[in-house]
Amino acid sequence: MTDRPVSAVFSRGTRHEQVVFCHDEHSGLKAIIAVYSTALGPSLGGTRFYPYASEDDAIEDVLNLSQGMAYKAALAGLDLGGGKAVIIGDPKTDKTEPLLRAYGRFVQSLAGRYYTACDVGTSSADMDVIARECSYVTGRTVEHGGAGDSSVLTAFGVYQGMRASAKHRWGSPSLEGRTVGVAGVGKVGHHLVSHLTAEGAKVVVTDVSADAITRVVGEHPETTTVDDTDALVRMDLDVYAPCALGGALDDATLDVLKAQIVCGAANNQLAHPGIEKVLDERGITYAPDYCVNSGGLIQVADELEGFSFERAKSRSAKIYDTTLDVLRRADADKVPPSIAADTLAEQRMRDVGRLRSVWLP
Numbered sequence: 001m002t003d004r005p006v007s008a009v010f011s012r013g014t015r016h017e018q019v020v021f022c023h024d025e026h027s028g029l030k031a032i033i034a035v036y037s038t039a040l041g042p043s044l045g046g047t048r049f050y051p052y053a054s055e056d057d058a059i060e061d062v063l064n065l066s067q068g069m070a071y072k073a074a075l076a077g078l079d080l081g082g083g084k085a086v087i088i089g090d091p092k093t094d095k096t097e098p099l100l101r102a103y104g105r106f107v108q109s110l111a112g113r114y115y116t117a118c119d120v121g122t123s124s125a126d127m128d129v130i131a132r133e134c135s136y137v138t139g140r141t142v143e144h145g146g147a148g149d150s151s152v153l154t155a156f157g158v159y160q161g162m163r164a165s166a167k168h169r170w171g172s173p174s175l176e177g178r179t180v181g182v183a184g185v186g187k188v189g190h191h192l193v194s195h196l197t198a199e200g201a202k203v204v205v206t207d208v209s210a211d212a213i214t215r216v217v218g219e220h221p222e223t224t225t226v227d228d229t230d231a232l233v234r235m236d237l238d239v240y241a242p243c244a245l246g247g248a249l250d251d252a253t254l255d256v257l258k259a260q261i262v263c264g265a266a267n268n269q270l271a272h273p274g275i276e277k278v279l280d281e282r283g284i285t286y287a288p289d290y291c292v293n294s295g296g297l298i299q300v301a302d303e304l305e306g307f308s309f310e311r312a313k314s315r316s317a318k319i320y321d322t323t324l325d326v327l328r329r330a331d332a333d334k335v336p337p338s339i340a341a342d343t344l345a346e347q348r349m350r351d352v353g354r355l356r357s358v359w360l361p
């Protein structure tokens, strides 16, 4: 599928174990599966179905995302490595049964080194189709033993991370009376608002979707709304929760942000390398995104054992302890929390991963 030499992957300085290009001409499938690490177990990560402008963009995305999954699984204490896949195309027009099933056969060919799940552009129903050709699929529909919507536990985990951040910053995990700004009240954001209002926080929300705002205000009339994220971050917030897109924490935002804590669901919140130091210099407590948003991963991982909501919820509750640990280590080591989180994840991949060197008969 590519005229690009394989060295184009290696030349990025990537440390991935395996990158697989999958092509099925008849169905139009063009996919890339990246396995970053299997040090802790089989790699797991969703399949993103997206109309990438170029193959290069797709490679870049799948390499970054799979690495992120390895760190997220390691920090969450799961026996899973990190992987991710991208299908190049427009899910609205290109997604067909033959294409998804062809993709399933490629996942199957990795014999369990990579488990797939939902991501942008793919749904639980798609996972059911892929599973007709493949045993290594999670995030399936409830009718097929799946866990359903992962945003419920993602929001619960973010809420636990926020309580831990409050404990670290203010000495008490309580968010009662605190003003929390939530940018993006979609699947995760609106569940987060429910936890916050139940605890007595004052919640301000914004979203580009009028429907999303209507739903959250309908459910929680005490919620205040503002026009856009720019207006939200300029408010006298105690906590800012980015729950929309990546790159939420950029220089312009940090110039005006008044919140003492940032803790939200969005992936890849740090807009560029070095912004974690600006957060630190500004005295803002940043709960690393992949530390607090791992509830969804914990949920789909639980499905592999036969899903139990209560078990997955109690595992997600541990995000409180992990976040507190990350923030305390960051203080002790005088590094930003995102560096402390990376160090903990790398240490677990190394220390637990090396146990495989002990041969078992």
Ligand SMILES: NC(=O)c1ccc[n+]([C@@H]2O[C@H](COP(=O)([O-])OP(=O)(O)OC[C@H]3O[C@@H](n4cnc5c(N)ncnc54)[C@H](O)[C@@H]3O)[C@@H](O)[C@H]2O)c1
Pocket (backbone or CB within 6 Å): 150, 151, 152, 154, 183, 184, 185, 186, 187, 188, 189, 206, 207, 208, 209, 212, 229, 243, 244, 245, 246, 265, 266, 267, 293, 294, 296, 297
């Ligand atoms: N769903 C999960 O289980 C999960 C797990 C981990 C991380 N995340 C991350 O959390 C974030 C939210 O995920 P989701 O599943 O709720 O997605 P979603 O699409 O349901 O919700 C995102 C919301 O953000 C709004 N939005 C988009 N651009 C905006 C902007 N500029 N300003 C304000 N609002 C804007 C959208 O209208 C939408 O309502 C994403 O970054 C996602 O990658 C989600």
